[in-house]
Amino acid sequence: MIEYDTFFMGEPSDVLQDEVTEIVIRDLTPGRHKYRCAYAEVRLSSDADKYPHRLWPRLGRGQWVGEAWSVEVVREVNKIPEAWR
């Protein structure tokens, strides 16, 4: 299981659950690459055990939401246009 966190842009109650949505996730795996960000298409849930990985949500100014969620990463999305990669 990988641990990620993310920043909810609004209130947790407004977050789309169980459908594919695009968010930025941060990898919390200890080591040099901790906090690596990635845009990703994910399914997420406020049920911490529903999906294979743990997601720790924060609000827009960094405040912890307080409870663990879970996430399934469908795929990472590269936002950089091909010409400038």
Place this chain on the structure above:
Amino acid sequence: MANKYYKDNREFIKGLDEAGLLVTVEQEVDWDLEMGAVVRRVCEMKGPAPYFRNIKDYPGFEALGAPLATHSKLALALGLAPDTPIPDIGRSYTERTGGTPIDPVEVSRASAPCKQNVILGDDVDLFDLPGPMVHDGDGGRYLATWHMVVSREPDSGDINWGMYRQMVFDEKTMVGPVLPFSDMGKMFYNKYVPRNQPMPFATVIGMDPLSGIAACAPSPIPEDQFTGMMMGEPVELVKCETSDLMVPAHAEIVIEGEVLPGINMLEAPFGEYTGYRTSPREPRAVYRVKAITYRDRPILAVSNMGIPTDEGQLLRSFSLGLEMEKLLRSQGIPITGVYMLPESTHHLVVVGTRPAYAGIASQIAQLVFGSKLGPWFHQVMVVDNTTDIYNVNEVIHAFSTRCDPANGIHIYRNSAGTPLNPYSSPADRKVGRGSKVLFDCLFPLDWSRADTPILVSFATAYPKEVQERVLEQWSNYGFGE
């Protein structure tokens, strides 16, 4: 002739150490919050700069925290004694920056320590640098907190050095705000973006302290010439690997790449100069990295923005205040000086003036708020020439006793503001709208002499000969010096 200055970060570290303004931390420190917490506490205690020699996960790297977060360190950077009074630091800075601009000189790669290690293309990985997680809840690891970003106007060729914070997004990408009214912002949004052209940039970390001061200061001339002016001789620059930009040859770390037009990615939150996390996570400019070069055993520089006082608050208050002094003097206003308390995070401009005519306070406020730097100032306080503007006790006394709440407070609405203002509404922050206020702490000129209150102090309530006698006899009375 050269002024006294430190050629690079390492000489400055030695200077800080000799002056008792450095603590060398030999034990391992975690880049993940611990290093940031140490630097934060140092800023709040106005303590010596921490020099971290052992960073977890990053053998071979070091870091210097809070390098210029006190007036003592600023004085030292300018080649002055650490206990130099603030007005004298200002005078020295004004003298050094009032001369002839000095063009930089290009040195060879062989003479440039920042080229000792060169990483290009696919081998570039920003996580090979010990970017700290500065505060819990930050949007990412901020590699660039005390640094400068070099960019060039594509048509005039004018160079800009500025401090624009940068967060590591992934191995080859940084993100950060580039405000449209900033020098780099004007360049990027008015020239590169309409042409759909990436803007070359170079982020310089661990430069010599005078280059850092130049990057923070509002300079009317290119910052490389401004730095030379402060040094009294040319600053040594070397060409980048992936563009024609020039960077200080003695810097610790250089990150090169392009700012991409037409694309934004999420950045923030981060502790900001106001001492708050005001901006939420938002789409910001994207820096795509193509090369990293660095000195052997490179020393990262870390500034930790939060409640006062950190580098940005101190240096911006210092340099912006002096710019306002130049402006007001150029308009013939009979001021005694201008001082911005670092604790005000360069929001409050205190101006001392001889109350020569009615409305002088209002004129001062309008000049300050209407200047190019106006968006950064939100409060002007005008005190008279008997108040020492550098003495916060006297300033508070003047404000509390001479500013009539009914007649002395003037508010200007719908002014230029910034998105980082904690007290602005979310709607105002979104469009950068603000409000300003003038605190007029001058007794009205139409009060007769008989009606005007007299300040009671040692200096004003005793004849000169009594003051002199008391001062001569002070230690005989039994008081210390």
